[in-house]
Every structure is written in C-alpha cells, then in structure tokens.
Amino acid sequence: MSENDDIVQVHRQGAVAIVTMNYPQRRNAFSLKMRLALLDTFQTLFHDDNESRAIVLTGAQGNFCSGGDLSEMTSVDPSLLAMRERIAIGTRLFRLMYCGTKPVIAAVEGSCVGAGISLAAACDLAVGSATAKLSCSFVKVGLIPDTGVLWTLPQKVGAGKARELMLSGASFDGVEAGRIGLFNQVVEPGAALEHAVARATQIAQYPPVTVALLKASLVNGGNTLNAAWRREVDLNPLTRQTEDHLEAVAAFMEKRQPTFSGN
Amino acid sequence: MSTTAQTPEDDIVQISRDGAVAIVTLNYPKRRNAFSLKMRQDLLQSLTQLMHHDDCRAIVLTGADGTFCAGGDISEMKTRTVLEYRERNQLPLDIFKLMVEGPKTIVAAVEGVAMGAGVSLAAASDYVVCAANARFACAFVKVGLMPDTGLFWSLGQRVGAGKARELMLTAREFNGEEAADIGFANQQVEPGQALQAALTVAHRYAQMPPLAMAHLKAALASGIDSLDQAIETEVNLQPILRRSQDHLEATKAFMEKRPAVFVGN
Amino acid sequence: MNPFNLKHADERIQVSRDGAVAIVTIANPERRNALGRQMRLALRETMHHLLVADPESRAIVLTGAGGQFSAGADISEMTKRTVLQSREILNESCQVVRDMLGGPKPVISAVEGVAFGAGLSLAVATDYLVAASSARFCAAFLRIGLIPDTGILWTLPKKIGMSKARELLSLAHEIDGVEAGRIGLANLVVEPGQALSAAIAYAKQLAELPPLGMAFIKTALTFGADDMEASLRAEIDFQPLLRQSQDHLEAANAFIEKRPPVFTGQ
Numbered sequence: 183m184s185e186n187d188d189i190v191q192v193h194r195q196g197a198v199a200i201v202t203m204n205y206p207q208r209r210n211a212f213s214l215k216m217r218l219a220l221l222d223t224f225q226t227l228f229h230d231d232n233e234s235r236a237i238v239l240t241g242a243q244g245n246f247c248s249g250g251d252l253s254e255m256t257s258v259d260p261s262l263l264a265m266r267e268r269i270a271i272g273t274r275l276f277r278l279m280y281c282g283t284k285p286v287i288a289a290v291e292g293s294c295v296g297a298g299i300s301l302a303a304a305c306d307l308a309v310g311s312a313t314a315k316l317s318c319s320f321v322k323v324g325l326i327p328d329t330g331v332l333w334t335l336p337q338k339v340g341a342g343k344a345r346e347l348m349l350s351g352a353s354f355d356g357v358e359a360g361r362i363g364l365f366n367q368v369v370e371p372g373a374a375l376e377h378a379v380a381r382a383t384q385i386a387q388y389p390p391v392t393v394a395l396l397k398a399s400l401v402n403g404g405n406t407l408n409a410a411w412r413r414e415v416d417l418n419p420l421t422r423q424t425e426d427h428l429e430a431v432a433a434f435m436e437k438r439q440p441t442f443s444g445n
Numbered sequence: 446m447s448t449t450a451q452t453p454e455d456d457i458v459q460i461s462r463d464g465a466v467a468i469v470t471l472n473y474p475k476r477r478n479a480f481s482l483k484m485r486q487d488l489l490q491s492l493t494q495l496m497h498h499d500d501c502r503a504i505v506l507t508g509a510d511g512t513f514c515a516g517g518d519i520s521e522m523k524t525r526t527v528l529e530y531r532e533r534n535q536l537p538l539d540i541f542k543l544m545v546e547g548p549k550t551i552v553a554a555v556e557g558v559a560m561g562a563g564v565s566l567a568a569a570s571d572y573v574v575c576a577a578n579a580r581f582a583c584a585f586v587k588v589g590l591m592p593d594t595g596l597f598w599s600l601g602q603r604v605g606a607g608k609a610r611e612l613m614l615t616a617r618e619f620n621g622e623e624a625a626d627i628g629f630a631n632q633q634v635e636p637g638q639a640l641q642a643a644l645t646v647a648h649r650y651a652q653m654p655p656l657a658m659a660h661l662k663a664a665l666a667s668g669i670d671s672l673d674q675a676i677e678t679e680v681n682l683q684p685i686l687r688r689s690q691d692h693l694e695a696t697k698a699f700m701e702k703r704p705a706v707f708v709g710n
Numbered sequence: 711m712n713p714f715n716l717k718h719a720d721e722r723i724q725v726s727r728d729g730a731v732a733i734v735t736i737a738n739p740e741r742r743n744a745l746g747r748q749m750r751l752a753l754r755e756t757m758h759h760l761l762v763a764d765p766e767s768r769a770i771v772l773t774g775a776g777g778q779f780s781a782g783a784d785i786s787e788m789t790k791r792t793v794l795q796s797r798e799i800l801n802e803s804c805q806v807v808r809d810m811l812g813g814p815k816p817v818i819s820a821v822e823g824v825a826f827g828a829g830l831s832l833a834v835a836t837d838y839l840v841a842a843s844s845a846r847f848c849a850a851f852l853r854i855g856l857i858p859d860t861g862i863l864w865t866l867p868k869k870i871g872m873s874k875a876r877e878l879l880s881l882a883h884e885i886d887g888v889e890a891g892r893i894g895l896a897n898l899v900v901e902p903g904q905a906l907s908a909a910i911a912y913a914k915q916l917a918e919l920p921p922l923g924m925a926f927i928k929t930a931l932t933f934g935a936d937d938m939e940a941s942l943r944a945e946i947d948f949q950p951l952l953r954q955s956q957d958h959l960e961a962a963n964a965f966i967e968k969r970p971p972v973f974t975g976q
Contacts, residue, residue, distance in 0.1 A: 252962050252965050252966060253966065255953070255958070255959075255962040256959065256962045256963050256966060257959070262950050262951070262954065265949070265950035265953050265954070266946060266950045269945060269946050269949045269950060270946055272945075273942045273945065273946060276942070277942075285614055306610055306611075306614055307610075307611055307614070307615070320923065320927075321919050321920065321923050321924060321927060322919060322920075322961065323920075323923075323958060323961035323962060323965070324920035324922060324923040324952055324955055324957040324958035324960070324961045324973070325923055325949060325952050325953070325958060326923055326926045326927050326930060326944070326945055326948045326949055326952055327927065327945075328945040328949055329945075330938075330941070330942065330945075332927075332930050332931065332934065332941040332942075332944060332945060333938045333941035333942070336868075336931075336935065337605070337606035337607050337610075338605070338606070338607035339605075339607070340605055340868075340869070340870075340871060340894065341868035341869065341931070341935060342868060342869035342870065342894055342897070343894065344931070345837055345931055346837070346838060346897055348927055348931065349816055349837055349838075349916060349919075349924065349927060349928070350915065350916060350919075351919070363605060363607050363608060364607075366607075366608075366611050381615070384615065385614055385615060388586050388587060388589075388616070389586070389589035391589070392585075392586055392589045392590065392591060393586060393614070395591060396586055396591055396592075396613060396614065397614070399591065399597060400597075400606075400609075400610055400613070401938065402938060405670070405936065405937075406598070406667065406670045407542075407545065407546075407595075407598050407666055407667045408667065409598075410595060410597035410598035411538060411542075411595070411598075413597055414534065414538065414591070414592075414593055414594075414595070414597060415531060415534055415535075415538065417591055418530065418534055418590070418591050418593055419527045419528075419530030419531050419534065420527070421589055421590050421591050422522075422525070422530050422590065423527060423530075424589050426589040427588060427589030427590060428524065428589075429589075430587065430588035430589045431519060431522045431588060434519055434588065435519070435520075442589075550880065571876055571880065572876070572877065573873075602867075602871075602872040602873070603871070603872060603873045604871075604873075605871055628871050628873040628874065629873070631873060631874075631877055649881060650880065650881070653852050653880065653881070653882070654852060654855040656855070657851070657852050657855050657856060657857055658852065658880060660857050661852065661857050661858065661879060661880055662880075664857060664863055665863065665867075665872070665876060665879075668863070669863050669864045669867070670936055671864070671933075671935070671936045671937075672807070672808065672811070672812075672861065672864045672865075672932060672933070672935070673808075673933075674864075675861060675863045675864035676800075676801070676804040676807070676808075676861060676864075678863065679800055679804070679857065679858075679859045679860075679861075679863060680797050680800045680801055680804075681797075682857055683796060683800055683856060683857055683859055684791075684793045684796035684797055684800075686855060686856045686857055687788070687791070687796055687856065688793070689855055691855040692854060692855035692856055693855075694855070695853065695854040695855040696785055696788055696854055696855075699785055699854060700785075700786075705853075705854075705855075707855070
C-alpha cells in the first residue's frame with residue numbers, strides 16, 4: 183500500500199493494480215516528478231509483479247491529469263540537451279505503457295488535458311466520465327503534442343479528427359470523447375474507476391501470455407499487410423503451444439470453466 | 446437469381462452464379478460453417494478459380510443456413526508442433542491475401558454468427574452487409590489464441606486501431622447494428638435480407654472497369670503505407686490505366702454523353 | 711498578373727487576403743473549375759509560395775469560384791501522353807498535397823458545389839474541410855477507368871477510415887455535404903453559400919496560434935503518421951526546440967499573468 187502523500191499511489195483489487203496520480207493541488211499535473219514516479223511504478227508493475235494481470239490508471243480527487251505544469255515553463259531551460267532528456271523520459275513512459283505486457287485501462291474524471299490526453303490515449307482502453315474536460319492543448323502554448331500522442335490519438339479517433347483536435351487545441355467533453363473513440367465507454371461522473379476496474383478484471387481472467395503477445399502485436403503489427411502477416415505466422419504457433427490454450431480447449435470440450443496458470 | 450441445389454455433404458464450399466457475380470457459400474451447417482481444414486482448402490481453390498475467371502466480375506461470400514461462420518473447428522484443435530502450426534497457418538493467410546490483393550471485389554453477406562475466422566473473413570472483404578442481429582466476436586483471446594487470417598490488419602482497417610484493440614482485447618460480442626455504427630459493416634439490413642442486399646452491391650461493383658478495380662485493390666492493400674509511398678503507387682499505376690482501352694472508351698463515352706462499355710482491358 | 715513572380719502563374723488561380731488569411735480560389739467557372747495542367751502547376755507554385763515565403767499570411771483557405779469547388783482534372787486534356795509524361799504530371803500534381811498537409815501553415819478547404827475526382831483529392835488534402843450541405847463529393851476516377859489519384863489513396867482513408875474510403879473510391883458514387891459531415895469527410899457542414907465565410911472564420915482562429923508549434927505538428931502528422939518510431943522521434947527532436955522558443959515562453963507567461971498572448975512566430 184502506498185503512503186497517502188506519494189505522488190503516485192498503487193492499490194490492488196484482486197488481479198488489478200490501480201495506479202493513482204496524486205498531485206491534487208495541481209490537478210495531477212504531469213510534472214517531472216510525476217513522470218519519474220509513473221515510470222518507476224509501471225516498470226515495477228510490468229516486470230516485477232506477479233500479483234497483477236491488468237492495470238488501471240486514474241487520478242486523485244476527481245481529475246485525471248491536467249497536463250504539463252505551466253509554472254515549470256516560464257523561463258528558458260538553458261540546455262537543449264537536458265530538455266531532450268526530459269522529453270525522452272516521457273517517451274520512455276509511453277513505450278512502457280503502450281508496449282508493456284499487461285493491459286492498461288484509463289479511468290478518466292474531470293480534467294484530461296495536454297499530457298493527460300496522451301496518458302489516456304496510451305492506454306488500451308479508456309473509461310471516462312460524461313463531464314470530463316479534454317483538450318489536446320499543446321499547440322496553444324506553442325508546443326508539439328508529446329508522450330506518444332502524435333501516434334496514439336490518430337489510432338483512437340482517426341487521423342482526420344486527431345489533426346483537427348491537435349491543430350486547434352479545442353476543448354471537448356466526455357460524451358464527445360466517447361463519440362469519437364477516445365473513450366471506449368462513457369459513464370456517470372464519479373463512476374469511471376469502478377467501471378474501469380470491472381473491465382480490467384474481465385481481461386485479467388484471460389490467458390496472460392496470449393494477452394501479452396496480443397498487446398505486443400498491436401504495437402506495430404496492424405500497420406502494414408506484411409507486418410500483420412509476419413506477426414500471425416510467427417506468434418500464432420506459440421500461443422497454440424501454451425498450457426492455457428490447451429486448457430481452454432479442454433474446458434470447452436468438457437463444458438466447464440477454464441483455469442489459467444499463466445503459462 | 447439462381448438457387449443452390451441440394452448438395453452432397455462434401456460440397457463444403459458451394460459456388461453459384463448470378464450473371465457476372467459469383468456467390469460463394471460456406472456450407473457446413475451442422476458446425477455452423479466452422480472454418481475446418483477442408484473448408485479452407487476448398488475456399489482457397491474456389492476463390493483462386495473465380496479471381497482468374499473472366500466471366501466473374503465480383504464475388505459475394507456468405508454462409509449456408511442463416512449463419513456466416515462460427516470460427517475455427519475446436520474439435521480439430523489437437524496438439525501439434527510449432528512447425529506444423531506454421532504450415533497450417535499458411536492456408537488461411539493465402540485465403541486472406543487472395544481476398545485482399547486479388548483483382549475482384551468481395552462483398553460479404555452476414556447472417557447469424559461470424560466469430561473467430563468468421564470475423565476475419567468478413568473483415569477481409571471489400572464491402573460488408575450484415576443483418577442487424579448478426580453476432581460478431583473476436584473471441585480468440587478467450588481460448589488463448591491470437592486473431593488470425595489477417596485480422597490484425599483488416600480489423601483496424603475497418604473500425605480504426607482503437608476500436609480494433611478494444612474488440613480484440615475484450616473479446617466482446619457486438620451485433621450487426623453496432624457493426625454498422627463502428628464501420629465494420631458498410632450496411633445493415635433486416636434479418637434475412639443480407640444476401641439480396643449484397644448481390645445488389647456486387648452487381649454495382651461488377652459494372653466498374655475491371656482493370657482499374659484490380660489496380661485499386663492492389664494499391665489499397667499494400668501501396669499506401671505512407672503518403673510518399675501512396676504517391677509513388679499512383680505514379681506507377683496510373684499511366685497503365687491511362688493507356689487502357691477502358692479508359693479511352695470511358696473518356697469517349699463521357700464526351701459523347703453515353704454510358705461506357707468496359708471490356709476489362 | 712504575377713504578384714509573386716512565379717514561374718507558372720495563371721489568372722485562373724487567384725489569391726486574395728482577409729487579415730492573416732490568404733484565400734486561394736480556383737477560377738475556371740465555365741468548366742466548373744476543372745483543372746488543366748497549367749492550372750495545376752500554378753496552384754502548386756502559388757500554394758508553395760504562400761506556405762513558405764509569405765509573411766503576411768498565417769493560414770490559407772482553398773476554394774473555388776462560381777459556387778463550385780472543382781470538377782477535377784480537365785477531361786478534354788486527357789490526350790494520349792507517353793508513360794514518362796504521365797508520370798511527371800502525376801508527380802507534379804502530388805507536390806501540392808505534400809505541401810498542403812505537411813507544410814507549415816494550416817490549410818482549410820471551403821467546398822460549395824462539386825468536388826469531383828482530383829477536385830475531391832484537393833479538398834481532402836487539407837487540415838479542415840468546410841462543406842455546404844448541398845456540396846457534392848464524388849471520387850469519379852473509376853468511372854473513367856482510372857485509379858483515384860492526387861494523393862487520395864492515402865488522404866481519404868486517413869480522413870474517414872478505410873471502410874468508407876474503399877466504398878467511395880471503388881463505387882465512385884456521389885454523396886452530399888450532409889453525408890460528408892456524417893462520415894467525417896467534412897469537419898463542418900454549413901448552409902449553402904456559407905462555406906467560404908465559415909472557413910475564413912476558422913482559419914482566423916488557427917492563425918492566432920503559435921506558428922512554430924503549428925508547423926511542427928503538421929509535419930509530424932503528415933510524414934511521421936505511419937510509423938510509431940517516427941512519431942516519437944518527432945517529439946524528441948522538436949519539443950526541446952519549441953520549449954526554447956519565444957512563443958512558448960510568451961504562452962506560459964501570458965497564462966500565469968492571465969493576459970492574452972502575442973505570438974511572433976519565433
């Protein structure tokens with residue numbers, strides 16, 4: 183269990199690990215400290231945690247993440263190279279979430295702005311409140327959308343809509359987010375976490391090896407015909423050899439529930 | 446419209462004809478048209494023939510007995526070696542490649558269930574008509590398998606990468622109405638009407654100039670992986686079309702204000 | 711009349727201004743703004759000039775004269791060309807697509823009347839499309855035995871998804887502005903006659919945003935669109951530069967000081 187004032191907290195509900203961004207004074211802004219804490223947390227959850235099979239990402243006190251901390255941006259950081267490194271931290275976090283072995287589901291309430299959208303879009307699924315407030319606001323402060331969202335937003339809402347949202351920085355709500363595909367499910371305000379955990383729990387019951395391979399395949403596998411083809415040829419035989427696949431077939435034939443071991 | 450005759454049990458893939466449109470029916474009703482090895486073999490053979498037959502200008506793909514295809518035949522799923530699986534995977538991929546890269550348009554007519562490989566076959570088609578109460582699911586992950594028969598590519602193409610991810614990871618069911626809503630299906634119809642509606646669309650496809658259609662399909666399959674590549678593709682292919690008889694005929698017909706007659710050259 | 715001193719000026723490609731918005735009008739109204747080769751060359755050069763050598767404009771609107779957008783390539787010009795000539799002409803036509811989508815300024819199309827064939831390709835090769843409800847869109851190429859061109863094989867699926875794009879490209883049927891709005895082909899649908907003014911209004915909004923950020927986003931979205939690594943590289947390469955820009959500092963400070971920002975493009 184995390185300390186109450188940790189900037190990123192982790193709680194568990196069965197096989198689901200709930201990661202909460204906790205910087206409520208700044209509506210969970212994506213400060214450098216937050217980025218590093220998230221990186222560390224996801225690193226542990228993906229690579230050093232047998233208990234969890236799925237992850238939920240959410241924000242404390244009714245907000246998801248309000249994006250970059252503008253008070254950190256009012257003067258020039260003299261070193262271009264130092265800045266590159268800081269941006270690279272964001273991309274490392276993105277890679278971890280997007281290419282990791284366990285599904286990540288976002289539970290979005292309130293403010294989901296700038297890097298907040300990047301985080302939501304980097305998740306496999308997003309459940310959001312109808313009254314969530316979103317915008318891809320980077321352009322308004324003269325920045326380029328970051329933390330992988332140049333890639334993930336078009337994936338979620340289509341390239342046309344993503345271009346529109348990124349060039350204008352326009353605001354939209356949770357209902358619209360659902361309509362355009364950024365949210366997979368839109369819920370009553372306050373209900374996002376509960377529904378996200380339900381989704382995560384369901385996926386956590388599927389054979390973990392296959393889920394991990396599926397997620398890995400979706401990183402680049404769907405892009406071109408040949409990449410998709412290769413993915414299938416190379417990985418399908420592996421999944422057929424897993425204990426869990428054979429257990430699934432046996433359970434089906436015997437008309438009973440399967441029990442998956444993770445092998 | 447021709448009707449299918451009573452068929453012997455090993456007529457697992459039936460072909461019938463409606464003018465320039467060929468109707469391919471998956472016919473294994475006692476297993477809800479499961480995608481068995483024999484079905485895959487016969488389907489590949491039938492599609493290959495039709496793709497090269499001049500009289501056939503478009504193809505409708507459907508399932509017998511009010512259902513499309515319930516997926517892999519679980520009773521066939523015994524233990525095999527990795528190399529055996531690689532070998533067996535070739536067949537569905539060959540079917541998928543033929544459907545997507547081949548010269549003729551395929552219109553899927555989906556009633557009932559389309560799951561597992563059933564979803565893949567529908568997704569690999571150019572145009573999908575489904576009954577509003579059709580049932581789809583990418584159920585692979587539930588039995589520890591990955592989506593196959595090209596679904597990694599084709600699902601995202603139809604519903605977008607985000608929705609494809611959701612459907613593959615959650616393995617949830619969606620019906621014909623939602624299929625049309627999310628772009629998986631181009632058209633939804635009343636139950637029982639899918640084949641008729643598919644034939645109507647297929648006949649429209651059959652009227653389009655065959656050479657241009659073939660090149661368009663090839664381009665959309667693997668020629669547009671970036672803006673630059675897409676431009677290269679059109680620069681390579683368009684001059685071929687410009688010199689075709691059908692293009693010259695079409696421009697003449699346009700000037701003379703009459704309908705064009707395409708010969709496929 | 712060659713105000714920009716272009717190699718291929720043409721009186722049928724006209725430029726006017728409204729504040730920081732430059733408006734490019736395709737004007738060949740007796741042929742519903744069909745585009746012959748000369749016009750396409752002029753369009754390409756005009757657009758390029760406005761995008762990279764015109765400090766007065768921060769956004770561009772593309773439209774057609776006489777209540778039509780463009781009926782596409784001029785069919786009467788489709789005489790027999792050699793293969794090499796065809797290739798060159800196609801390459802020429804596509805440069806404007808790269809420029810409009812990947813160039814530094816936002817480009818908005820305002821569509822009244824018909825956008826057929828290459829007319830549709832041009833309308834779609836923009837950041838934002840405003841359509842009159844009565845506008846008519848058709849990827850007419852297959853009707854004359856050609857494959858869709860002028861970049862539309864990439865731009866249309868990107869804009870409306872492959873299912874719908876495949877349908878429009880291969881059946882070559884017509885849809886109106888309302889349907890275009892429904893499928894995402896048009897970002898905004900307006901009353902007939904209102905497309906240009908709505909497009910200019912939207913362009914003015916975009917023209918107020920930091921130009922440097924805008925430019926980098928556009929190039930990343932166009933040339934890094936199909937590769938995750940390219941997208942990630944774009945942010946690592948461009949963001950530090952932008953963080954050091956005057957406009958970014960101005961934006962951050964204006965926000966803290968609760969006042970409107972003033973952007974210079976530096």
